[in-house]
Structure formats: C-alpha cells, structure tokens
Amino acid sequence: MATNGSAKPDGRYAADRLAKVQLSGIRRVNDKVHELEAAGRDVIHWQIGRPDFDTPEHIKDATIAALKRGEVHYAPNNGIPALRKAIAARTELDTGVPVDGMKQAVVFAGANEAIMASALALINPGDEVLMADPNWPNYRHIISLVGGVPVEVPTRGEDDFQLDAAEVEKRITPKTRVLCITSPGNPTGAVQKRETLEALARVAIKHDLVVFSDEIYARIFYGDGRVSPSIYSIPGMPERTVIINGFSKTYSMDGWRLGWTVASEELTKAIYKARQYTTVCVNTFIQHGAVAALSADQKCVDDMVSEFRKRRTIMLEGLRAIEGVTVPDPQGAFYVFANVKSFGKPSSELADWLIEEHGIAAVTGSIFGTSGEGYLRMAYSCSTDECARGMARLKTALDSLRK
Numbered sequence: 001m002a003t004n005g006s007a008k009p010d011g012r013y014a015a016d017r018l019a020k021v022q023l024s025g026i027r028r029v030n031d032k033v034h035e036l037e038a039a040g041r042d043v044i045h046w047q048i049g050r051p052d053f054d055t056p057e058h059i060k061d062a063t064i065a066a067l068k069r070g071e072v073h074y075a076p077n078n079g080i081p082a083l084r085k086a087i088a089a090r091t092e093l094d095t096g097v098p099v100d101g102m103k104q105a106v107v108f109a110g111a112n113e114a115i116m117a118s119a120l121a122l123i124n125p126g127d128e129v130l131m132a133d134p135n136w137p138n139y140r141h142i143i144s145l146v147g148g149v150p151v152e153v154p155t156r157g158e159d160d161f162q163l164d165a166a167e168v169e170k171r172i173t174p175k176t177r178v179l180c181i182t183s184p185g186n187p188t189g190a191v192q193k194r195e196t197l198e199a200l201a202r203v204a205i206k207h208d209l210v211v212f213s214d215e216i217y218a219r220i221f222y223g224d225g226r227v228s229p230s231i232y233s234i235p236g237m238p239e240r241t242v243i244i245n246g247f248s249k250t251y252s253m254d255g256w257r258l259g260w261t262v263a264s265e266e267l268t269k270a271i272y273k274a275r276q277y278t279t280v281c282v283n284t285f286i287q288h289g290a291v292a293a294l295s296a297d298q299k300c301v302d303d304m305v306s307e308f309r310k311r312r313t314i315m316l317e318g319l320r321a322i323e324g325v326t327v328p329d330p331q332g333a334f335y336v337f338a339n340v341k342s343f344g345k346p347s348s349e350l351a352d353w354l355i356e357e358h359g360i361a362a363v364t365g366s367i368f369g370t371s372g373e374g375y376l377r378m379a380y381s382c383s384t385d386e387c388a389r390g391m392a393r394l395k396t397a398l399d400s401l402r403k
C-alpha cells in the first residue's frame with residue numbers, strides 16, 4: 001500500500017532496493033504471540049529459533065571481569081586477537097583444516113552481520129547467488145539489499161532436503177558468483193551429507209564459485225560425531241569458502257550479537273574492508289566472554305544438545321501420531337519441518353488458525369521459499385514440558401479438521 005502519497009510501498013523517501021525486501025515473517029508471528037499473551041492467552045512457543053537456556057555462567061563471568069578491568073574501548077575491526085585465535089582453534093577442531101586466526105577470522109555483531117559484510121565484499125550488483133529453497137529468508141533479503149539476485153534451488157522433504165548438485169549446476173549462468181549452503185538448515189533441520197557436499201564442491205570448483213557455508217547450527221547435531229560435516233574440509237574448498245558462524249545458538253547468546261567468518265586470507269581481506277564500515281567492531285568486553293565460550297570445557301554445549309535431543313523425540317513422535325502429518329528426520333538444529341499438505345489448506349492459513357484458535361505459534365513454511373509451501377516450522381526451543389503440551393494440543397486441533 002502506498003504511504004506518504006507515494007507509489008512506493010516503503011514511502012516516497014525509501015531507496016529502490018527496499019522494494020525487493022519484505023519484513024520478517026517470523027517476527028510477525030512473534031508480535032502476534034506478544035499480543036495474545038498480553039490478552040491473557042496461553043501460547044505454545046514454537047515460533048522463534050533461539051535456545052531458551054541462559055548463557056552459561058562462566059561466559060558471563062569472563063565478560064563481567066573484562067568490563068570491570070576496563071575493556072571498554074574500541075577493539076580491532078576484525079576482533080581481539082585472543083578471540084580470533086580461539087575461533088581458528090575451534091574451526092580446526094571441527095573441520096580438520098589448519099586456520100590462522102590472525103589472517104583468516106573476522107568477528108561480527110552476529111552471523112547476520114557476517115553475511116551482510118561478506119555479501120557487500122563479494123557480490124556485485126546483478127550477480128546471481130544460488131541458495132536452497134526453503135532457506136532462512138535473511139539470505140534472500142541480504143542478497144537483494146546488496147543488489148545481487150537470489151536464485152533459489154528447490155529441495156524436497158522426500159530427499160531429506162538435500163541440495164542436489166545437478167539442480168544447482170542447471171541454474172548457473174555467467175553471472176553466478178556465490179553458492180549459499182546452510183547445514184544444518186533453518187527451517188528444515190536438514191544436514192547436508194558428505195556426498196552431497198562433495199558433489200556441491202565439484203560444481204563450485206568447476207564454475208569458480210565462492211561458497212557461503214552457514215554453520216551456525218553445526219554443533220547442534222544428532223548424527224555421528226560432535227559436529228555436522230563442513231564443505232570447508234573438502235580439498236579445494238578452503239580457498240573459496242566463507243564459513244559463517246556465531247555464538248547465538250551454540251552458547252545461547254543470541255542477545256549478545258556475536259558471530260564470525262573464517263575464510264582464506266584473500267577473501268578475508270575483502271570482507272575486512274567492508275566490515276570496517278558496518279559496525280566497525282564488536283563490543284570489546286563481550287569478546288572476552290566469547291573467548292571463554294570457545295576455549296573452556298564444552299560440557300555446557302553437550303548438555304544443551306542432549307536436552308534438545310529429548311525434545312526432538314517428543315516433537316517427532318507427537319507429529320507422527322497425528323493423521324495426515326509427515327515429517328522428515330531432522331539431523332540438526334532445533335526445528336521440525338512438518339508436511340501438512342494433506343489438510344488441503346495453504347500453510348499460512350493453517351498457521352494463522354493454529355495461533356488464533358489454539359494458541360500454537362508455528363511459522364508457515366511459505367515464508368522460507370516456494371518449496372516451503374505446505375509445511376509448518378516448529379522450533380523446539382522451549383521447555384520439554386511445553387513441547388509435550390503443544391503436541392497434545394496440536395493433535396486435538398488437527399484431528400478436529402478431519403471431522
């Protein structure tokens with residue numbers, strides 16, 4: 001709708017680039033939750049993708065100590081050396097590839113800023129950027145904001161949402177510059193298998209693409225080992241991959257706003273240049289807390305993942321007990337992406353009905369891309385008890401639709 005007498009949807013002073021960007025559909029559900037709760041309604045919180053745990057105490061203590069020591073001035077643009085070294089050590093452990101933190105790591109105010117700065121540094125206006133559909137919508141919007149063209153590659157629940165290299169290759173043109181991979185995925189929780197990553201790596205190398213590998217959920221992994229496979233560990237990929245990662249999920253630090261990139265020295269130099277003009281640097285004292293997060297005993301992460309594992313079982317068993325719902329086994333993150341096509345309604349309508357009539361806050365799959373239509377994303381980042389109560393409520397609601 002026009003505002004301020006302008007034909008532009010964002011108002012007459014808005015830059016043209018805003019026309020390709022929508023407000024967050026996830027935030028819209030969140031606002032609805034607040035509205036219902038203010039009216040005294042009980043709501044099941046499956047809408048937001050952030051852990052419900054507190055940040056571990058030792059991370060807070062290290063941050064407070066740094067603040068009290070007077071670590072209150074600008075940090076280096078790319079992050080304090082101790083944190084860059086800790087990021088490098090963690091990346092080496094997770095991928096088996098040697099990393100020089102002083103030359104290859106940059107600290108950001110969240111993974112989101114890491115994606116924005118990497119896009120500003122590496123994507124020209126008109127460049128095409130490949131990404132899975134469905135996918136976390138910020139990729140589509142950030143690429144549009146920097147003038148790039150998002151090109152979506154459909155994936156299917158029947159294939160465990162694997163990103164098929166042949167489908168990717170079909171969409172490559174002389175303008176294709178970057179391939180974005182998010183594994184484990186949001187909204188699907190799907191983990192790209194090593195064979196999938198190897199095939200994607202062959203395509204990236206053949207067509208000289210840069211890969212943005214979003215590994216923010218890599219440690220919230222239910223498969224074999226502590227961490228999901230990374231394309232960075234495939235020969236030929238460290239020189240063309242930008243790892244996007246952060247503290248929000250693994251250490252329950254989403255409000256701290258802290259993330260990073262790891263990439264080759266050449267890519268890092270470009271990202272660093274763009275980064276100097278975004279938030280300049282991250283709050284100095286919280287970077288000291290982040291060093292403690294990466295360097296101390298990782299029991300807090302293991303404990304959180306085992307809690308998520310219990311909730312995942314409740315969610316999957318609950319969904320599979322509802323007639324007409326199917327759900328692929330998510331191997332990571334804290335999302336289930338349930339197929340509700342059999343109810344014969346657009347998933348946005350179903351999601352609106354669930355929240356309005358039954359106080360169940362799920363997100364329609366359609367906001368994650370065309371292939372998300374017919375699915376609902378549920379984030380099990382609420383208590384085990386709430387997951388169980390929610391599943392009972394969801395069964396009653398969906399069963400009533402069949403009558």
Ligand SMILES: Cc1ncc(COP(=O)(O)O)c(C=O)c1O
Nearest residue numbers: 049110111112136186246248259
């Ligand atoms: C795939 C993915 N990448 C990045 C982010 C953003 O993380 P941060 O809080 O570090 O900006 C999210 C948050 O939901 C996400 O799902």
